[in-house]
Amino acid sequence: MNNPFTSTESVKSALSGQKYIPSDELATIVYLAQQLGKPLLTEGPAGVGKTELAKAIAGATGRELIRLQCYEGLDESKALYEWEYSKQLLYTQLLRDKLNDTLGQAASLSEAADRLAREEDVFFSNRFLLQRPLLRAIQCDQPTVLLIEEIDRADAEFEAFLREVLSDFQVSIPELGTLAAKHKPFVVLTSNNTRELSEALKRRCLYLFIDYPTLEAELAVVRLKVPDLNPKLARQAVEFVQRLRTTEMRKSPSISETLDWANALVALNAKNIDKEILDETMSVLLKHEADLQKAKRQLMSPPPPSRPRPDDFGRFSGN
Amino acid sequence: MESRILQLISALRASGVRVSLAESAEAFSAVDLMGIQDREHFRLSLRATLIKDVRDLPVFDKLFPLFFGTGQPPMMGGDLADDLTPEEAQMLADALRQMTENLRQRMERLMSGEQLSRSELEALARMVGLNQSDDLRHQNWMAQRMLRALAFPEVREALKELMEQLAQMGMSSERIQEIRERIQQNMQGLEQQINQFTGERIAENLSDKPPAEGVDGLMNRPFHALSDADKKVLQREVKRLAAALRTRIALRQKRAKSGQLDPKATIRANLKYHGVPMELRHRDRTRKPRIVVICDISTSMRFCSELMLSFLFALQGQVRKTHAFAFIDHLEFISDDFNGSNADEAIASVLLRMPSGHYNTDLGWSLNDFQNAFMDMLNGQTTLILVGDGRNNYNDPRLDIFSTMSRRAVRTIWLNPEPPYMWHGDSDMPKYAPLCTNVLKVSNLSELAAAVDELLSV
Numbered sequence: 109m110n111n112p113f114t115s116t117e118s119v120k121s122a123l124s125g126q127k128y129i130p131s132d133e134l135a136t137i138v139y140l141a142q143q144l145g146k147p148l149l150t151e152g153p154a155g156v157g158k159t160e161l162a163k164a165i166a167g168a169t170g171r172e173l174i175r176l177q178c179y180e181g182l183d184e185s186k187a188l189y190e191w192e193y194s195k196q197l198l199y200t201q202l203l204r205d206k207l208n209d210t211l212g213q214a215a216s217l218s219e220a221a222d223r224l225a226r227e228e229d230v231f232f233s234n235r236f237l238l239q240r241p242l243l244r245a246i247q248c249d250q251p252t253v254l255l256i257e258e259i260d261r262a263d264a265e266f267e268a269f270l271r272e273v274l275s276d277f278q279v280s281i282p283e284l285g286t287l288a289a290k291h292k293p294f295v296v297l298t299s300n301n302t303r304e305l306s307e308a309l310k311r312r313c314l315y316l317f318i319d320y321p322t323l324e325a326e327l328a329v330v331r332l333k334v335p336d337l338n339p340k341l342a343r344q345a346v347e348f349v350q351r352l353r354t355t356e357m358r359k360s361p362s363i364s365e366t367l368d369w370a371n372a373l374v375a376l377n378a379k380n381i382d383k384e385i386l387d388e389t390m391s392v393l394l395k396h397e398a399d400l401q402k403a404k405r406q407l408m409s410p411p412p413p414s415r416p417r418p419d420d421f422g423r424f425s426g427n
Numbered sequence: 428m429e430s431r432i433l434q435l436i437s438a439l440r441a442s443g444v445r446v447s448l449a450e451s452a453e454a455f456s457a458v459d460l461m462g463i464q465d466r467e468h469f470r471l472s473l474r475a476t477l478i479k480d481v482r483d484l485p486v487f488d489k490l491f492p493l494f495f496g497t498g499q500p501p502m503m504g505g506d507l508a509d510d511l512t513p514e515e516a517q518m519l520a521d522a523l524r525q526m527t528e529n530l531r532q533r534m535e536r537l538m539s540g541e542q543l544s545r546s547e548l549e550a551l552a553r554m555v556g557l558n559q560s561d562d563l564r565h566q567n568w569m570a571q572r573m574l575r576a577l578a579f580p581e582v583r584e585a586l587k588e589l590m591e592q593l594a595q596m597g598m599s600s601e602r603i604q605e606i607r608e609r610i611q612q613n614m615q616g617l618e619q620q621i622n623q624f625t626g627e628r629i630a631e632n633l634s635d636k637p638p639a640e641g642v643d644g645l646m647n648r649p650f651h652a653l654s655d656a657d658k659k660v661l662q663r664e665v666k667r668l669a670a671a672l673r674t675r676i677a678l679r680q681k682r683a684k685s686g687q688l689d690p691k692a693t694i695r696a697n698l699k700y701h702g703v704p705m706e707l708r709h710r711d712r713t714r715k716p717r718i719v720v721i722c723d724i725s726t727s728m729r730f731c732s733e734l735m736l737s738f739l740f741a742l743q744g745q746v747r748k749t750h751a752f753a754f755i756d757h758l759e760f761i762s763d764d765f766n767g768s769n770a771d772e773a774i775a776s777v778l779l780r781m782p783s784g785h786y787n788t789d790l791g792w793s794l795n796d797f798q799n800a801f802m803d804m805l806n807g808q809t810t811l812i813l814v815g816d817g818r819n820n821y822n823d824p825r826l827d828i829f830s831t832m833s834r835r836a837v838r839t840i841w842l843n844p845e846p847p848y849m850w851h852g853d854s855d856m857p858k859y860a861p862l863c864t865n866v867l868k869v870s871n872l873s874e875l876a877a878a879v880d881e882l883l884s885v
Contacts, residue, residue: 116468132467133471136461136467136468136471136472136475137471137475140457140460140461140471140472140475140476141475143460144453144456144457144460146453149479151481193700193705194699194700197700197701197703264670301481304666304670306670307445307447307479310479310480311447311449311450311479312449313479314475314476315474315475315476315478315479315480316475317481317484
């Protein structure tokens with residue numbers, strides 16, 4: 109397996125090859141995570157490309173991406189494995205004749221039970237094991253990228269269970285024994301910070317905070333993903349979105365929404381961002397009525413004097 | 428280098444960041460891997476391994492340059508004497524001669540553009556008592572004191588005079604401007620150097636500081652004996668406790684599900700197995716309580732109420748609905764303040780709206796407010812909680828309303844920081860107590876945690 113992640117620079121170029129524009133910081137931390145074999149915990153507002161990052165890593169390394177979406181009430185049988193009862197039942201029905209053959213010759217009840225016990229393994233084998241994402245990531249013959257999304261939505265008990273998987277990369281199935289990973293998967297966890305994760309889980313991960321991008325970075329993303337939009341319009345659009353983010357909103361527009369909007373502008377063949385176009389397309393960007401009203405009010409007022417743009421790292425110190 | 432990293436880690440800990448042993452070991456292996464040649468890589472490897480919370484990032488960003496420098500030396504303008512013509516130098520010397528001896532020395536020093544030496548810095552530090560300081564908020568103040576010790580304000584004054592003198596002597600205004608800029612640049616350089624030095628020194632002191640008093644001690648200290656600094660620690664502790672309680676309560680509620688067998692659901696679920704009961708279904712007996720909480724937030728009770736509220740809102744998932752009210756002399760509905768996710772901010776905004784003043788605490792009147800507008804909130808599923816000391820300033824306790832309320836609610840629990848033997852004077856507790864299902868004494872955090880646990884254990 110060739111690994112394109114041999115240095116920070118190569119991580120950067122490999123991710124860029126997947127149409128993902130990484131900051132220096134992101135590339136360094138991704139490189140560290142893969143060198144140390146640690147899960148990567150990414151946090152940040154919704155829609156800044158946390159999931160995209162995992163996809164890009166999978167694409168860049170040529171690994172399969174296995175996704176596990178967390179939700180309240182997610183448990184081991186949904187995340188790890190489950191015995192396929194109905195299939196087992198079906199098999200016993202269909203194999204009834206064979207079973208009769210095997211058991212029929214038994215002289216006594218205990219002998220029959222012994223014979224049955226000898227065949228037990230047939231029914232508790234990989235054949236009847238329904239692999240869920242975690243087990244699949246561990247059992248896969250090729251190294252994989254395991255994406256565990258929105259871990260903050262899962263219950264605390266599930267988080268505790270996950271810790272075992274993430275630190276040792278092995279799971280115990282009572283009927284089969286302990287299954288260790290053939291290849292350590294590259295694990296990416298995402299969290300929207302809706303609740304505090306446990307210290308123990310955080311301790312096992314490297315931490316990456318992805319914030320809204322700077323104007324230039326976002327412009328680069330738009331240019332890359334929506335190449336049809338003319339450059340002047342793209343800059344105007346991104347500047348507008350950045351301005352929206354500085355105001356208090358119930359939900360600030362994310363990068364994915366900027367991209368949707370850019371696509372909408374292309375589709376409508378917009379020449380300029382004027383009031384008319386905005387009225388028509390703003391709902392792509394803002395998803396709450398109150399936010400829409402606010403943005404429209406703000407549009408009427410002149411733009412604020414241009415403020416100095418924070419540098420690459422300055423933006424973290426602000427919040 | 429290793430000891431420097433360790434110092435950074437202990438300074439982080441002293442600033443309230445939780446860094447475990449495993450994480451610091453991780454930081455070292457990350458540094459091993461990335462090397463220390465590239466400053467940015469070094470910074471990121473430490474940050475990704477040590478900091479696991481957005482809120483701790485600013486702390487790291489503040490401390491890191493104090494231990495590992497800002498990356499560039501302070502900007503000094505350089506030696507002024509290098510580019511003066513002899514006549515100009517003569518003029519400058521003449522002008523300087525007009526000043527007092529002390530000022531002249533300092534001025535010459537500034538013109539030479541030299542940085543302060545280590546020993547000079549140490550001497551200054553001793554003079555202003557920097558070595559005793561272990562609070563980064565003092566950094567600017569300490570730096571100012573050191574600059575004053577270097578007579579910077581006087582030098583600034585003198586600089587103006589010097590420029591006027593030179594102008595009178597006939598130096599061209601552009602040259603004067605250049606000289607002034609050069610000197611000012613040197614002053615700024617020194618300011619930077621001193622700022623950096625004070626920051627570093629305070630950060631070092633911080634890392635030497637013994638870790639703050641264990642949380643256990645704080646848990647059992649009475650509310651009225653807590654300081655503002657303790658409060659911060661406790662808020663964190665409340666979050667941790669709430670998380671523990673949440674898990675416990677969730678487990679309890681989950682277990683409660685496996686009570687009675689639900690035949691209908693079981694048959695339906697097992698149709699796919701030919702009616703062989705492979706999966707059992709149970710009646711859902713989970714009954715999450717609805718809570719109405721009325722908190723006294725007068726000065727004496729504020730602390731207890733505040734922690735109680737953060738508890739309740741941290742437990743939101745385990746409670747069906749919480750309606751919160753606060754009162755001093757009248758009642759206010761405060762649940763709306765908690766719609767955001769951050770309980771600390773919510774409490775601050777409530778306290779801002781109801782500042783503590785010389786009110787007369789009046790529960791009777793507040794109960795009257797409740798009766799007028801909110802009585803329908805109490806029903807057969809509601810637990811009513813009162814947090815207060817029941818000291819009513821001899822106002823009418825309105826026992827009639829209170830007994831109606833406790834009759835309507837399924838349970839009435841009163842959390843009082845005072846033990847029964849203190850219920851005299853203006854305390855109406857003896858009158859209220861018989862109407863409550865339960866009166867719990869809550870005078871410190873561990874008692875509060877126990878009370879909340881009790882509350883949700885039905």
